[in-house]
Amino acid sequence: MEPTLRLSKPGRNIQQSQETIYSFLLEVVKKWPPEEVLLEFKRLFIYHVDSVSSDAIQSLYEIVFSNNEEEFRNTLKRSCYILINNWDASRNYKPIQELVKAFSDTTLNRYTSSPTLKRLRQWVDNFVKGKDFEELKLFASRYEDHERGPWSSRYTSYLLVPQYIDLSNPIEQREAARALSKQLKDRFKFDLAMYIARAQTSAPAKQTPKNPTVLGDEVLRLIKAIVARRGPFSYTNLANIFMNQIKNLTYGEFKQSLRQYLIFSVENREFVESLQAKLSERLDTLYESHENDIITNALILRTCNRVIEYLTTENQSEPSQLFILLLSQASPVTLVIVLLKIILICKHARTHLESCIAHLIKYYQDYPEEECTWVVNFLEVFNVTFAIHAENVQYNLIKMEVDGLQPAPMFDPDKYRIFSQLRNEPPFELFPEIIDPEQLLPMDDQTL
Template sequence: MVKSNLNFTWQELNQEKAILYEYFRQYLSNQSPTEVLDEFRCLFIEGRSKQLNAREALEKIVFSQQGQEKFDYIINHCCHIIINYWSNKPELQEFIPRLIDIFNSVNPQINYYDRRKKRLLKLVCDFKNTEQYLKLTRLVELLSSSQTIDLSNNKNVGDLAKRYFYLYKDLLLGDEHSQEEKKMIREIRKNNQKCFEFQLSQHIIYRARLVQIARARQISQGAGRIIRRVNNPTLLSEKDLKIAIKQYMGKINQEGTIWQSAQKFLTENKFRRSYREYHRDLYRYLINSISPKQEDYQFANKLKQIFNQIKSPSNSPELTDVAMLSTCRQLLKYLVAATYKQPEHYQFIELVKCLGTVQTITLLIKIVLICPQAKPDLEKRFAILFTHYQSYKLTEVPWLVKSLEHLLVAFSIYFGKIDLSIAKII
């Protein structure tokens, strides 16, 4: 056994973890998935390996202070090496969930006499309580072959992570992930977004055809039966989906659609000479066309209070791109959620309650339409909400699920790559 080395240098640690990474890369290319899983379990759970160099490298890591501090990162990266390799081979993807099964089989109550196994058990159990492990399980769920999502009463909000591709970056990735891992998540997001947008467009076309037939008074003659039914890909009711599409694509005031209103605001930016003008006009732009569902809710006053807390990032009175982006980011922070540790999202709950979901999402979309660079911030704010409520039952927070679904539709309309113009007739 390798002796404990509390003076292990960071350079030595990098050398030992590189040995582990390369070992798994080579093992993946030469062995079957079952053998890879067995070797992963043997090495990280039992502390033994067919390869002496790999076992010694792991021992040096777990018996050093620096190695223990970085163990979560190291085992997580080894998992990603395996997942990345299998995810690129359709015939091997079914083995990915079995990697998580190894962690699920770990019994923290076992009392090992072997010092190596005892240390490994503690480190692995600690890893299972990290945000990294949570992201790993989400990724595995995302890569599972099943495309359907069971929405039984016992399901939690966290079980819906696969649906919301706009949350993938914040829910699945961290600074510690490699460029290869980030690229994989981007590809998954791209494919799932494309799939959802196609399903949404097909459903909208289906609904539009039904409307056309009804208008032609042919529905009673059975004409509607020859149209192939396309299910609603959202979790919204048909009524709510229709309301959402009408709001996001239709005219909502004299200035036209939300998109047209945003373009008008952007065009007028060239005539604004100071941040003060921008600050004033942005407030007017946001309150325009927003009508509270509850008549006694003073939305304009509430928003004014938020604007009073927002300042330019510099002392310069000039209007700059940096100042505009900072303002929009601060708005999203106040309107949705603050941080993972302290979400402070009472404002968002109040907005949903008093404005309604569709107008709340409209308010947020109006911000990112005039400042697309702030869209990642909006996604991050919803990832904070999602993470905060991930262990809640779906029936406990229907307002959150509805908001996530509305954002799914709104993003598809404004930032997607499909033509949904036919939706105007449904």
């Protein structure tokens, strides 16, 4: 039976209609069981029949009558994230999966003689085929079996980053993306710490927690090699020395120092020569109008963001030539360490880095994993390295055997064990890295 359509109320605009729908969903999601809320959502957007709120269904048709598909899509998207946020806050995760599945309902494909219903169903179908629905599906992907799902699902925490830094997205979507990304990163850090703790004991294999990486036992050697950089030559200490040395330098002098800092202690000469040559080409002409200005935090941030793009993706779509070149010349660890060095001198660039990583994942996600193992290895090393340097986890090496008086000529990871320690985590902020010091620069450089 076709639903009865009503005429619009005079004097109402689209924004008022949208607010009516949002208020209704916000009210019921806080009071009703999830299954009843989901049914009301379906009545509005899938079945298009009278719901408990006649105002809500009427408001939806007022949006449809306006013949504005973009506003309808915005309404549908924000409605989804209102529900997701509230279910996630109350740890009701299953309804989030059911919400995504609702868009596969066969009702959307039924024949209708109503031009209005045809338009509405076509708009929903367009939503399902578009970018917004792909982003929505990430919120259900946390429950999938990642061994059987696409390889890119292992990196959902990064794929969510472009959603929460996009200021055009509704605040509910940004909040949900930010919260889930943090949850997934925390879960990875915890799983990695648990695996390390048990993998170094004599416990039976079946009692060892699952390795959260695809690096196998090599992940232990990787972590030991990274953590071994302690004392005056630790990456953190080198970053602190660099930041002290660049105080009161001009911007031109800063760019020269930055090049030296990034290649310091890199042993692969071919990698160093390529990085030096390619970075010089870009940095020499970067923000030339500020060449003689004293360096500022805003200039540091903008420069670090540009260098990150040179090393990953410059057009936010395809991998940069330098990314491909550097990975072809050295282990992914080398490139990851260079990226880590950038973040250690400019923590506010981390969100931009993770957004670039997300674009790389999207570019390669349609390739079979076996065809892009070099990229997967890079992503795994990146994931582990930045988990090690997380603010709330500290890793330490303990030597298990005492050699003679002569020091070992080389670091032997097999003679060490790793221990992790959780620190008190700072209070959670919704968008701590999304600041805009770039606005401190003159308007003539805003597009750079």
